[in-house]
Amino acid sequence: MTLARELQQSFAAIVRQDVLRAWRRRGQVLAGLLFFVIACSLYPLAIGPDVQQLRSLAPGMLWVAALLASMLSVTRLFAREFADGSLDQLLLSPHPLAWLVLAKVCAHWLTSGLPLLVLTPLLAQQYGLPLASSMALAASLLIGTPVLSLVGAVGAALTLGVRGGAVLLCILVLPLCAPVLVFGAAAGAAADAGQGMAAELSLLGACLALSLLLCPLATAAGLRIAAE
Amino acid sequence: MSLAGGCHEHASEQGPKFGARGLGVQRGGRAVLEGIDFALDPGELLELRGPNGSGKSSLLRVLCALMPPAAGELRWRGEPVRAGDARFQRASAYLGHADGIDADLGVAENLHFAARLAGQEASAAQVDAALSQVGLAGAGPLAVRSLSQGQRRRIALARLALRRCDLWLLDEPHSGLDAQAATQFDGLLRAHLDGGGIAVVATHHALDLQGRTLRLDA
Numbered sequence: 001m002t003l004a005r006e007l008q009q010s011f012a013a014i015v016r017q018d019v020l021r022a023w024r025r026r027g028q029v030l031a032g033l034l035f036f037v038i039a040c041s042l043y044p045l046a047i048g049p050d051v052q053q054l055r056s057l058a059p060g061m062l063w064v065a066a067l068l069a070s071m072l073s074v075t076r077l078f079a080r081e082f083a084d085g086s087l088d089q090l091l092l093s094p095h096p097l098a099w100l101v102l103a104k105v106c107a108h109w110l111t112s113g114l115p116l117l118v119l120t121p122l123l124a125q126q127y128g129l130p131l132a133s134s135m136a137l138a139a140s141l142l143i144g145t146p147v148l149s150l151v152g153a154v155g156a157a158l159t160l161g162v163r164g165g166a167v168l169l170c171i172l173v174l175p176l177c178a179p180v181l182v183f184g185a186a187a188g189a190a191a192d193a194g195q196g197m198a199a200e201l202s203l204l205g206a207c208l209a210l211s212l213l214l215c216p217l218a219t220a221a222g223l224r225i226a227a228e
Numbered sequence: 229m230s231l232a233g234g235c236h237e238h239a240s241e242q243g244p245k246f247g248a249r250g251l252g253v254q255r256g257g258r259a260v261l262e263g264i265d266f267a268l269d270p271g272e273l274l275e276l277r278g279p280n281g282s283g284k285s286s287l288l289r290v291l292c293a294l295m296p297p298a299a300g301e302l303r304w305r306g307e308p309v310r311a312g313d314a315r316f317q318r319a320s321a322y323l324g325h326a327d328g329i330d331a332d333l334g335v336a337e338n339l340h341f342a343a344r345l346a347g348q349e350a351s352a353a354q355v356d357a358a359l360s361q362v363g364l365a366g367a368g369p370l371a372v373r374s375l376s377q378g379q380r381r382r383i384a385l386a387r388l389a390l391r392r393c394d395l396w397l398l399d400e401p402h403s404g405l406d407a408q409a410a411t412q413f414d415g416l417l418r419a420h421l422d423g424g425g426i427a428v429v430a431t432h433h434a435l436d437l438q439g440r441t442l443r444l445d446a
Contacts, residue, residue: 092313
C-alpha cells in the first residue's frame with residue numbers, strides 16, 4: 001500500500017469510527033444540540049419582544065450559544081479514549097499523530113458543529129432575522145465552527161486526566177476563540193445590515209487556515225504529554 | 229533461527245534486534261528504575277517480574293515509546309527508537325492494562341479499526357481467524373458492551389494475533405483470563421516466538437516457555 005493511500009485510509013477509518021460511535025451514543029449529541037436550542041431561546045425570553053432590538057442582537061447571541069455548545073462537546077473529544085486505553089493505540093499508530101488528530105477533529109465537527117449550522121436558520125426565526133441574513137449567519141458558522149473544534153481539541157488534550165478539566169478547558173480555550181466570535185458575529189451583523197461580509201469571512205478563513213495548520217500539531221504534542 | 233514470512237523478512241542485521249542500554253525509567257517525576265540493560269534476538273522472550281510498584285508497567289511504556297526514557301537508550305534493528313517512530317511502531321504492538329477497545333462498537337468493528345490504524349487491511353476471514361485463536365469464534369457481530377471483562381481481554385489479544393508484528397510488549401496479558409484462555413494465549417505467544425518474533429511480557433503468571441527473566445525490585 002502506498003503511503004498516501006494508507007494516510008487516506010487511516011483518516012477515513014477514524015472519521016467513520018467516531019461518527020458511528022456518536023450515532024450509537026446519540027443521546028450525548030442530542031444533549032449538546034438541545035443545549036444550543038435552549039441557550040438560543042433564552043435570550044429572546046429575557047430581552048422581550050422588541051423585534052428591532054432582537055434582530056440587531058441575533059448574530060452575537062447565536063454565535064455565543066454556538067461557542068458554548070461546542071465547548072460542551074469538545075470536553076469529551078479524547079476523554080473516553082483516555083479512559084479505555086485506545087488513546088495509547090492511537091499514539092502508537094505508525095501514521096503521523098497530527099494527521100490522526102485532524103481526523104478526530106473532523107469527526108467531532110461533523111457530529112457537533114454541522115448540526116448547529118443546520119439548526120441556526122430555524123433558531124434565527126426567534127429573533128425575527130430574515131432568511132437571507134440567517135443563511136449568511138450560517139455561512140459564518142460554517143467557516144467558524146471548525147476553528148472552535150480545532151482550538152477546543154488543543155484544550156481537550158492539555159486538560160486530559162485533570163480533575164475539573166472541563167472548567168479549565170473553558171478557561172484555556174474561550175479567550176483563544178474570541179477572534180472567531182468577533183469576526184463571526186460581525187459577519188452576521190454586516191450581512192443583516194445589507195453590507196458585504198467578504199472582509200469578515202476572509203478573516204474567519206484566515207483563522208481557519210492558521211488553526212488547521214497549528215492546532216493538530218499542538219494537540220498531538222498535548223496528547224503525548226498526557227500519555228506519559 | 230529460521231525467519232518465516234510476514235513482516236519478519238528484514239530481520240538479519242548485525243547486533244541484537246531489540247535492546248536497551250542503561251535505560252532509566254521515571255514515574256510521576258520519581259526514578260523507579262535505572263541501568264536496565266538487555267538485548268533480544270528474534271525468537272527470544274523477556275519476562276519482567278517483580279512486586280507491585282517495581283516499575284514493570286512504566287518500563288513497558290518506555291519500551292513501546294509512549295514514554296521517553298529518563299536515561300539511556302532503546303535500539304531497534306541497530307537504530308535508536310524515538311516517540312512517533314513509524315518504522316518501530318509498524319513493527320511493534322503494545323497491550324497495556326486497559327484493553328483499548330471501544331464498548332460501543334462491535335467486536336469485528338474494533339478489530340478492523342485497529343488494523344487500519346496500524347496501516348494494515350484485515351479481511352473478514354482474517355478477523356474471524358484471529359478471534360477463533362482466542363476462543364471467540366463467531367463473536368464478530370456481537371457488541372463489546374455485552375461481553376465480560378475476560379472476553380474483552382481476549383479481543384485485545386486477538387488484535388495482537390491479527391496484526392502480526394515482530395515485537396510484542398505485553399503488560400499482564402493474563403489478567404481476567406480463565407485457564408483455557410490463558411493456555412490459548414500461551415500457544416499464541418509460542419507461535420509468535422517460533423515465527424521469529426520477540427516478546428517482552430510483564431506477568432505474575434508462570435509462563436510455560438523458555439525465556440530470560442528480568443527481576444525488578446521495588
